[in-house]
Amino acid sequence: MAAKSPVKEPPGTSAVNPTTPLAPPPVKPELPSSSEPDVVNVPSYSRWFSFDSISECEVKFLPEFFDSRSPSKNPRVYRYYRDSIVKHYRENPSRKITFTDVRRTLVGDVGSIRRVFDFLETWGLINYFASVKTLKWEDKETKSSAASAESSSALKETSKRLCNGCKTLCTIACFACDKYDLTLCARCYVRGNHRVGVSSSDFRRVEISEEARSDWTEKETLQLLEAIMHFGDDWRKVAQHVSGKSEKDCITHFIKLPFGQEFICKESDSEDVDNKFFSINNPSDAVSESENVGATSPSKRMRLTPLADASNPIMAQAAFLSALAGVEIAEVAARAAVTTLSDVDDRASKGSLMRNTRQQEAGVASNGDATQNALARASVDASSLIEKEELDVEKAISGIVEVQVRKILGHFFCHIQL
Amino acid sequence: MKLPATSSSKAPVKPTADNLVPIRLDIETEGQRYKDAFTWNPSDPDSEVVVFAKRTVRDLKLPPQFITQIAQSIQTQLTEFRSYEGQDMYTAEKIVPIKLDLRVNHTLIKDHFLWDLNNYESDPEEFARTFCNDMGIEDPEVGPAVAFAIREQLYEIAIQSVASAREIKISKKGRRGAEHAISSKGGGNALDLMKLFRYNSSVVRKRKEWYVYEPIVDILSNEEVDALEAREDRNTR
Numbered sequence: 001m002a003a004k005s006p007v008k009e010p011p012g013t014s015a016v017n018p019t020t021p022l023a024p025p026p027v028k029p030e031l032p033s034s035s036e037p038d039v040v041n042v043p044s045y046s047r048w049f050s051f052d053s054i055s056e057c058e059v060k061f062l063p064e065f066f067d068s069r070s071p072s073k074n075p076r077v078y079r080y081y082r083d084s085i086v087k088h089y090r091e092n093p094s095r096k097i098t099f100t101d102v103r104r105t106l107v108g109d110v111g112s113i114r115r116v117f118d119f120l121e122t123w124g125l126i127n128y129f130a131s132v133k134t135l136k137w138e139d140k141e142t143k144s145s146a147a148s149a150e151s152s153s154a155l156k157e158t159s160k161r162l163c164n165g166c167k168t169l170c171t172i173a174c175f176a177c178d179k180y181d182l183t184l185c186a187r188c189y190v191r192g193n194h195r196v197g198v199s200s201s202d203f204r205r206v207e208i209s210e211e212a213r214s215d216w217t218e219k220e221t222l223q224l225l226e227a228i229m230h231f232g233d234d235w236r237k238v239a240q241h242v243s244g245k246s247e248k249d250c251i252t253h254f255i256k257l258p259f260g261q262e263f264i265c266k267e268s269d270s271e272d273v274d275n276k277f278f279s280i281n282n283p284s285d286a287v288s289e290s291e292n293v294g295a296t297s298p299s300k301r302m303r304l305t306p307l308a309d310a311s312n313p314i315m316a317q318a319a320f321l322s323a324l325a326g327v328e329i330a331e332v333a334a335r336a337a338v339t340t341l342s343d344v345d346d347r348a349s350k351g352s353l354m355r356n357t358r359q360q361e362a363g364v365a366s367n368g369d370a371t372q373n374a375l376a377r378a379s380v381d382a383s384s385l386i387e388k389e390e391l392d393v394e395k396a397i398s399g400i401v402e403v404q405v406r407k408i409l410g411h412f413f414c415h416i417q418l
Numbered sequence: 419m420k421l422p423a424t425s426s427s428k429a430p431v432k433p434t435a436d437n438l439v440p441i442r443l444d445i446e447t448e449g450q451r452y453k454d455a456f457t458w459n460p461s462d463p464d465s466e467v468v469v470f471a472k473r474t475v476r477d478l479k480l481p482p483q484f485i486t487q488i489a490q491s492i493q494t495q496l497t498e499f500r501s502y503e504g505q506d507m508y509t510a511e512k513i514v515p516i517k518l519d520l521r522v523n524h525t526l527i528k529d530h531f532l533w534d535l536n537n538y539e540s541d542p543e544e545f546a547r548t549f550c551n552d553m554g555i556e557d558p559e560v561g562p563a564v565a566f567a568i569r570e571q572l573y574e575i576a577i578q579s580v581a582s583a584r585e586i587k588i589s590k591k592g593r594r595g596a597e598h599a600i601s602s603k604g605g606g607n608a609l610d611l612m613k614l615f616r617y618n619s620s621v622v623r624k625r626k627e628w629y630v631y632e633p634i635v636d637i638l639s640n641e642e643v644d645a646l647e648a649r650e651d652r653n654t655r
Binding site for chain 2 (some may be wrong): 070072080098099101103104105106107108109110111112114
């Protein structure tokens with residue numbers, strides 16, 4: 001059975017109140033066969049439910065009734081259980097029914113009845129209360145975790161993320177709340193389709209690619225190293241050996257591993273910067289130009305601060321800025337800046353030269369005015385200083401880039417040697 | 419799962435297509451008594467037992483000591499069932515009478531009917547459901563109780579036939595002798611079809627025997643229920 005247990009949430013329908021999670025849940029009148037005048041709340045992720053049919057969702061979560069392996073379990077029996085339980089609940093929707101209540105009234109083996117009951121409860125088709133009570137959450141959390149534990153251990157291990165709200169696979173980006181261990185896809189997050197009491201600020205934006213990459217446990221790292229030892233350069237085989245990581249993830253994680261720094265760089269601070277640069281590299285890549293809703297990744301923020309203690313303040317500033325912007329951008333920017341600087345400089349120097357010559361002429365004309373000469377010299381000095389600065393910056397940046405490249409190569413070589 | 423039953427077959431033979439185990443619980447701890455009866459699917463993993471015990475204790479708000487006791491009791495009964503499960507069962511033509519005599523809350527049920535052990539498609543659950551529908555029983559707890567009662571009796575019969583099959587194997591009467599013993603032993607409880615469907619008798623039951631086989635459903639009043647309960651308690655103590 002593959003499932004990630006859904007979380008109890010007030011329904012976030014697309015028509016009403018997409019963004020405020022604390023809005024009162026819109027009431028949804030259910031099913032034509034119900035003769036009650038009052039309405040029953042059903043969460044939006046369960047709107048597939050119908051007394052007249054069995055949906056794919058049910059087949060997926062309760063396959064025991066549909067695989068003909070057991071003669072006493074078939075779709076008819078399933079419908080009997082399901083319909084009786086739901087009707088039983090709906091007789092009095094404000095009262096929570098327990099499994100024991102129900103199984104005493106149903107003819108059948110208690111194991112299957114319990115599974116159907118749990119399924120209906122986690123999908124909010126029974127015992128679904130819009131009121132917010134933390135105790136209830138814990139209850140449902142344990143129930144849903146029990147349900148999920150028995151049914152979805154396989155799915156939990158994959159690095160794919162299922163949205164707790166709409167049960168779809170999260171693509172591009174998702175929003176994770178570590179406090180309550182929730183994952184929402186972008187749509188559900190925007191709609192506020194999460195548990196009441198969890199606010200939007202509790203979520204952090206997480207790129208799917210970054211998620212997978214940053215999600216390395218020790219076991220996986222060990223597997224990676226083993227695989228590299230065995231398969232060397234064959235990243236496809238390595239990725240196969242490591243469970244759940246793609247080739248690209250393996251490679252990126254590998255080069256991020258804190259390996260033999262002594263091979264590469266003698267200078268400690270450039271190494272430091274290099275390290276930090278490297279670790280920053282990832283989240284800075286992850287920050288994309290498209291919506292950056294909500295908070296930036298706190299891990300990224302943390303990783304940026306160590307830069308502050310780089311020795312040369314100008315270098316620190318440059319490194320910080322280039323880190324923020326990303327490698328390629330920094331390179332391009334540096335190049336552009338350098339070219340502009342040199343242009344300006346040329347012009348300035350030309351200007352200053354002209355000024356100088358004019359001044360000199362003037363000076364000559366005025367028979368060697370000392371201050372003017374000094375001014376001219378000062379301007380020449382200034383321009384040369386500017387040149388030097390720009391060269392320094394250029395050197396620093398190219399040094400950083402070079403060190404990075406060397407590090408990558410060093411990793412590969414030293415590992416191949418192993 | 420429909421296996422032909424012969425006295426020498428080694429394949430597991432079951433009285434019904436899906437062998438659900440009737441589990442009866444009667445636990446008393448710290449002055450609280452918990453009585454229950456339900457059917458359990460033996461192919462459920464054993465982890466289910468604890469889950470069920472915890473769930474029941476939580477739902478009924480029983481003290482937590484009950485969890486282990488319930489789990490143990492269920493486990494014992496399951497193991498006992500499993501010890502019989504793979505055994506040979508002698509089942510020749512075997513139509514057994516099943517008697518229902520149970521009280522569930524306010525409903526009293528008495529019934530007597532024949533059950534074909536060889537027909538694996540007979541389903542006690544289905545019988546119970548149809549029974550309740552046909553008799554217009556309103557109390558939903560009656561259905562499971564009926565199914566349980568049927569299963570319990572089938573289980574008893576199965577145990578007996580396993581035991582008798584074992585005896586036959588042990589006793590070294592020789593083949594023909596054994597057959598003879600079988601036919602006389604096996605027919606202890608079952609009706610001899612030959613006698614029943616003799617050429618000069620019809621399949622239709624005689625009118626005077628109708629009352630024996632007629633289901634009786636009685637709704638009791640509160641006092642009667644109390645009286646019966648008191649009597650039952652006295653009997654069990």
